[in-house]
Structures are given as C-alpha cells and as structure tokens.
Amino acid sequence: MKYDAVIIGSGLGGLLSAAMLSKEGMQVLVLEKNAVIGGCLQTFTRKGHLFDTGVHYIGSMGKGEILNMLFRYFGLAQKLPLKRLDEDCFDKIIYKGESYAYAQGYDNFIDKLSQKFPQSRTEIRTYVNNIKKISASVDFDHMQIFSQQTLMSNPYFRYPASDFIDDSTKDPVLRNILAGLNCLYAGVPGVTPAYIHALINAFFIQSAWRIVNGGSSLARLLSDMITENGGEIRKNAEVVALNMGSGKLDHAVLQGGEKVYADRFISNVHPSLTVDLVKGEGLRKPYKNRIKNLDNTIGTFILYLVLREDAFPYLNYNVNYYDRDDVWGTRSYDPERWPDFFLLYTPVTSNQPEFARSLIAITYMKYEEVRKWEHTTIEKRGDDYRSFKEDRAQRLLALMEKVYPGIRNAVESHYSSTPLTLRDYTHTPRGSVYGILQDSRNFMESILSARTKIPNLFLTGQNVNVHGMLGVTLSSLTTCSEILGQEYVLKKLQHAV
Ligand SMILES: Cc1cc2nc3c(=O)[nH]c(=O)nc-3n(C[C@H](O)[C@H](O)[C@H](O)COP(=O)(O)OP(=O)(O)OC[C@H]3O[C@@H](n4cnc5c(N)ncnc54)[C@H](O)[C@@H]3O)c2cc1C
Known part of the structure; x- marks a missing residue:
C-alpha cells in the first residue's frame, strides 16, 4: 500500500496536519514512536490524578479570536472542553515580593x-x-x-x-x-x-483557558477526526530511516525493518533529527549542518505533586515566581542558587472540586546538569540520578515554600522530570523545552521553511514558525499549504469562520 502522506510523529503539528490532509480526502498514516499519541499534549496520572507533560493553557479561544477561528476549520472550537481562567488574573507575576496580575482583555x-x-x-x-x-x-x-x-x-x-x-x-x-x-x-x-x-x-x-483534563483531550479529538476521515495512526512505530528513490523520498523504515511507502512525508520530528533520518544523497552537508548547528531553547525540571485531599486550593491562574532581579536571566542561572524561578499551576479536571489533587511546578534546567546520564534511558538511569532528582525536588519545594508556606504538608507524593525525560519522550535535542531558539540576530537562519531540499519531504511542528498552541497550529497550516496550495487552504479557513 502507498499512502498519500505519511506523517512522522503525533505531536500537535503532526496530528493537525494529518487531520487537515485527511479531511481534504488524502489517505494518511501517522507513525508515532511512543505508546501514547500527542507529544507535548500527553497527560499521565499518578494515584489517579491528572498531570500534563506540556501544554497547560491556551489563549485566544474567545469568539472571533485567532485560535478559535483556526479551530473552527478543524471542528475543534465547538468540541474542546475548556475552562476560562480568572479574567482579572490569569497569570500572577510575583517579583521582588510583590504580586502583579495579567488580566484578560486588552483594556482590562x-x-x-x-x-x-x-x-x-x-x-x-x-x-x-x-x-x-x-x-x-x-x-x-x-x-x-x-x-x-x-x-x-x-x-x-x-x-x-x-x-x-x-x-x-x-x-x-x-x-x-x-x-x-x-x-x-x-x-x-x-x-x-x-x-x-x-x-x-x-x-x-x-x-486564557485551560483544557479540561489536559492536552490529551485535544489529542483524542484529533485522533478521532483522523480515523473518521479514513486515516490511520500507528503507535509504537518509530521511524529510523527515510530512504530515497529517484530524486525524492521513497519510503520510511520502521524500527524492526518494516517499510512504509508514500507520495509525501511530513516530519513532526525535530529538524536536526529529521535530517539524520534521511539516508543516501538526499540532503547536502551544508543544509544538514545549518540545521544541526541551530541553538535550541533551554530544558526544564518539572515537579509533579499529588496533593492530599482538601489541602491546597485549585488555582484558576498560573503563578510565575521570580527570586531574582532580572526575569530575563533565568537561562543563565547560577547552579548554586538554583532554582531562582518557577511557574506553578494546578491542572483542571471535569467537575473540578474547590481543592486540587495535582500541582505542577516548572523551572529551567541546563542540559549540562544531567549530561552525565545522557547515555541512559527512561527508568534505567540509576540511583545517583534518582538522588539528583530528589535533591532538586527538595530545593524547588523550598522555593515554593516562600510563596506557599507549609505546602510540603499538602504533598502526598511527588515525581519529577529533567531535560533527559523530554529528550527521550519527544526526541527534542538536549531536552529543549520549545525546540529551536528563534534568534533576532540570526533570523534568516533560525526561521525554517516547511519545505526541505527534498521535494516530497516537509517539516511541521514547533520548529517551523513558532512553538505553542498558536504557533504549531499555524505551522501545520503552513505545511498543508505547501501540499494543498495556499489559496485553497485560505479559502477553506475563511469558509469555516
Ligand atoms: C513543559 C512544557 C510546557 C508547555 N506549556 C505550553 C502552554 O501552556 N501553552 C502552549 O501553547 N504551549 C505550551 N508548550 C509548547 C507546546 O506544548 C509545544 O510547542 C507543542 O505541543 C509541540 O508540538 P509539536 O507538533 O512540535 O510536537 P511534539 O510535541 O514535540 O511531538 C513530536 C512527536 O514526534 C514523535 N517522534 C519523534 N521522533 C519520532 C520518530 N523517529 N518516529 C516516530 N515518532 C517520533 C514524538 O514521540 C512526539 O510524539 C509547552 C511545552 C512544554 C515542554
């Protein structure tokens, strides 16, 4: 069987591209290396409580706003379960001991x-x-x-x-x-x-809105849409090579050796790994080097807390706490003073009670801090890695105590992730949180096209265009425009609103 399009990776960009192409009548196949689809849309549970791995809120889903309009085309605007964050404070910034509210609506x-x-x-x-x-x-x-x-x-x-x-x-x-x-x-x-x-x-x-039950609600809706349109999604299907035919890609090779043929291939995998997947003479060295030399955004350390019953309120906003004078310096933190910043929030579930059972706190972490375990894999990194994580978890909890004294007493159990976790789950280089670092000094290099040097290989996802819900949605439309034609895609979108 030969597909119209094979999409490598089921992150937001891969799923949206597959949803659009299948809606337009193409026979698509999504290949995902993990057992669960969604990439950074994935959620997981601990002791029955919900945690996000990536997306924790989205914006512009009000009527007439940009994401709402784009999601109308996909039929998502009406179906995605959302909870609006506090209109007078969706993000609280705590800086030098003072709180500042980001309110919704420009005038507000x-x-x-x-x-x-x-x-x-x-x-x-x-x-x-x-x-x-x-x-x-x-x-x-x-x-x-x-x-x-x-x-x-x-x-x-x-x-x-x-x-x-x-x-x-x-x-x-x-x-x-x-x-x-x-x-x-x-x-x-x-x-x-x-x-x-x-x-x-x-x-x-x-x-500003939270997705009820996390980003996986969106991944599920997209997956249903793709299969209803006749498309296929295969999990545990890692692409290990993209082989050339005459002047273009011929087939993808899966772990285990199976070959999958298609007229075109869309990679939702980080571009620096995508260029390595291409075998033979498909891509010239300078193009590969240019992509592989691009800088990436820093990684993160994330603490996942299961909270005791009735011990900590559900917060209908995010908290950004800075224990430093310059909010820009967080990437160049002093390891001795780590952590000096966190973003904290409580995910929302359907029928969310007044009290939260899960809490997520995110701070930056340099890859160098975990480099010594870079040759290990998930769950097999050893006791010293576990001790390292525990030490960092306690340090982050100590900083959280400054905002919520006694929060430790509300914790039933805790889990954590480092840049290695994201590196191994989504294949983002050095566990970079948002992929390629867009660079105003070097913008010609850091803005990638959805087209590649191979006529039937396209890129999609956060590394084309901008990361995040809006950036990746636009990225997938850019990719589909290269295949379906820009005028055609534009007409479809305009028709949907
Ligand atoms: C901690 C964190 C918090 C965030 N918070 C927000 C937020 O609140 N709001 C927001 O809008 N955005 C947020 N983002 C950003 C947003 O989640 C991402 O920009 C977006 O989800 C990335 O989507 P993507 O399509 O680029 O793919 P990814 O999510 O990176 O997925 C890529 C997929 O490809 C698969 N894959 C990789 N290699 C292969 C292979 N060889 N074969 C098969 N499959 C493969 C991976 O397993 C993965 O499923 C956050 C991100 C992180 C990490």
Whole structure:
C-alpha cells in the first residue's frame, strides 16, 4: 500500500496536519514512536490524578479570536472542553515580593497593570497597542504568517524582545513585569524576537483557558477526526530511516525493518533529527549542518505533586515566581542558587472540586546538569540520578515554600522530570523545552521553511514558525499549504469562520 502522506510523529503539528490532509480526502498514516499519541499534549496520572507533560493553557479561544477561528476549520472550537481562567488574573507575576496580575482583555490588562504603575498608564497602553499591531500580522486576509518570506520580512523578528520592552518604558520594575511570561518562550535577552514575545502575550491577554483534563483531550479529538476521515495512526512505530528513490523520498523504515511507502512525508520530528533520518544523497552537508548547528531553547525540571485531599486550593491562574532581579536571566542561572524561578499551576479536571489533587511546578534546567546520564534511558538511569532528582525536588519545594508556606504538608507524593525525560519522550535535542531558539540576530537562519531540499519531504511542528498552541497550529497550516496550495487552504479557513 502507498499512502498519500505519511506523517512522522503525533505531536500537535503532526496530528493537525494529518487531520487537515485527511479531511481534504488524502489517505494518511501517522507513525508515532511512543505508546501514547500527542507529544507535548500527553497527560499521565499518578494515584489517579491528572498531570500534563506540556501544554497547560491556551489563549485566544474567545469568539472571533485567532485560535478559535483556526479551530473552527478543524471542528475543534465547538468540541474542546475548556475552562476560562480568572479574567482579572490569569497569570500572577510575583517579583521582588510583590504580586502583579495579567488580566484578560486588552483594556482590562491596561487597567489592572496601571493600578500598580499609575505613572505609566500611557506607556502600558502604547505597549499593548504595539503587541496588538504585531500579532495582527497573523491574519486570515493576508495569510502573512504562512510563509517563511513574510516572517523574514517582519521587522519585529529582527528586533529583540528585550529591546522592545526596554523601549516601551524606563521603569525597571514594569520592564520585568512586561517580560514576566518569559517562561512561555524561554526568552533570551538580545536574542528572542519581539515578534515571539508580542504574539504570545497578545494570544493570552485576549483570553486564557485551560483544557479540561489536559492536552490529551485535544489529542483524542484529533485522533478521532483522523480515523473518521479514513486515516490511520500507528503507535509504537518509530521511524529510523527515510530512504530515497529517484530524486525524492521513497519510503520510511520502521524500527524492526518494516517499510512504509508514500507520495509525501511530513516530519513532526525535530529538524536536526529529521535530517539524520534521511539516508543516501538526499540532503547536502551544508543544509544538514545549518540545521544541526541551530541553538535550541533551554530544558526544564518539572515537579509533579499529588496533593492530599482538601489541602491546597485549585488555582484558576498560573503563578510565575521570580527570586531574582532580572526575569530575563533565568537561562543563565547560577547552579548554586538554583532554582531562582518557577511557574506553578494546578491542572483542571471535569467537575473540578474547590481543592486540587495535582500541582505542577516548572523551572529551567541546563542540559549540562544531567549530561552525565545522557547515555541512559527512561527508568534505567540509576540511583545517583534518582538522588539528583530528589535533591532538586527538595530545593524547588523550598522555593515554593516562600510563596506557599507549609505546602510540603499538602504533598502526598511527588515525581519529577529533567531535560533527559523530554529528550527521550519527544526526541527534542538536549531536552529543549520549545525546540529551536528563534534568534533576532540570526533570523534568516533560525526561521525554517516547511519545505526541505527534498521535494516530497516537509517539516511541521514547533520548529517551523513558532512553538505553542498558536504557533504549531499555524505551522501545520503552513505545511498543508505547501501540499494543498495556499489559496485553497485560505479559502477553506475563511469558509469555516
Ligand atoms: C513543559 C512544557 C510546557 C508547555 N506549556 C505550553 C502552554 O501552556 N501553552 C502552549 O501553547 N504551549 C505550551 N508548550 C509548547 C507546546 O506544548 C509545544 O510547542 C507543542 O505541543 C509541540 O508540538 P509539536 O507538533 O512540535 O510536537 P511534539 O510535541 O514535540 O511531538 C513530536 C512527536 O514526534 C514523535 N517522534 C519523534 N521522533 C519520532 C520518530 N523517529 N518516529 C516516530 N515518532 C517520533 C514524538 O514521540 C512526539 O510524539 C509547552 C511545552 C512544554 C515542554
């Protein structure tokens, strides 16, 4: 059997691409190496309680907002179970002991922040107008974001977010608060483009939602859609090689040797691993090297807490705690002072009671800290790795005590993950949290096209375009536009809203 399209990887980008192509009548097959689909949409349970591995909230799902419009095409907008976060505070930034609320709705955001910075109301309004303008480039009428060229010509891709914020206000505290959702893009000062900062902040300020029962609710809906459209998804099917025919890819080889044939292949796997999968003369060395030399975002240490009954409230917002003066410096933390930051939240379940049973706290972790175990695999890393994780878990809990004194007493059991966990589950190099680091100084290199040097091999996912729910949705549309035609995809989207 020869498929119209084989999609390698069932992350958000792979599933959305498969959903779109199958909806348009193509015979698709998704190959996923893991036993569970979804990549960073996956959830897991401990003692029956829910934990996310990646996506913990999404934005712009209100009527007429961008993600809602895109999800309408997929039939997801109506089906995805969502809980809106607190409209007056969906993210709390705690900086130098003071709390600042990110409120939903542009005017509400300006009002709430201006209460803390009354002298800076005009600056805050101008900042908001600017991020609105930048994010408006994601627009159905112009399809701006759907091409590598338009992204490259966007001046905000060449302008570092840290400069953009510094130019927005002279107030040093306000600068840090405007950059306070840094963890959502693992921002690096002087490097991360203003475009990424603006797109993500505007995305959540418009409206912010948790997916009820976590990201796997979305993965399930997409998987149902693909199979209803006649597509197939195979789990435990790792692609180990992509072999060339005459001038293009001929087939994928699975672990175990099985060959899968298709007219085209879409890789949802990190590009630096994708280029290694291609065997023979398919890709020239300079192209491979360019991709393999791109820098990636930092990794994370994540603590998963099962909480005792009635011991800790469900929080309808996220908490971003900084124990440092500069919210941008989190990537270059001092290992002696680790951790100096965390993002904390409680996942939401259907019929969520007043009290939470699970809590997730995320902080950064450099790959160097776990390098000595890099040749080990999941569950087989040894006792010293377990002790390392336990030490780091206790250190993170100690920092959490500063915000929630006595939180340890609410913990029934705890689990943790390091950059090695993400590296081995999703195959992201060095356990990078969001894949390729977009670089305003080197934007021509870091913006990848969905097209590759092989005519029937395409890329999709967070490394094409931007990471996160919006970025990856746009990325999958970019990929499908290369196959179905941009005008065609645009018409379909416009028709759906
Ligand atoms: C801790 C964390 C928190 C996050 N929080 C948010 C958030 O709150 N909101 C938000 O919008 N975004 C968030 N993100 C980002 C978002 O989750 C990702 O950008 C997005 O889900 C990535 O999707 P992807 O399509 O690129 O693929 P991935 O999720 O990376 O999936 C790739 C898939 O390919 C599979 N694969 C790899 N190699 C092979 C192979 N050889 N053969 C077969 N299959 C293979 C993997 O197993 C995996 O399933 C978060 C990410 C992380 C890690």
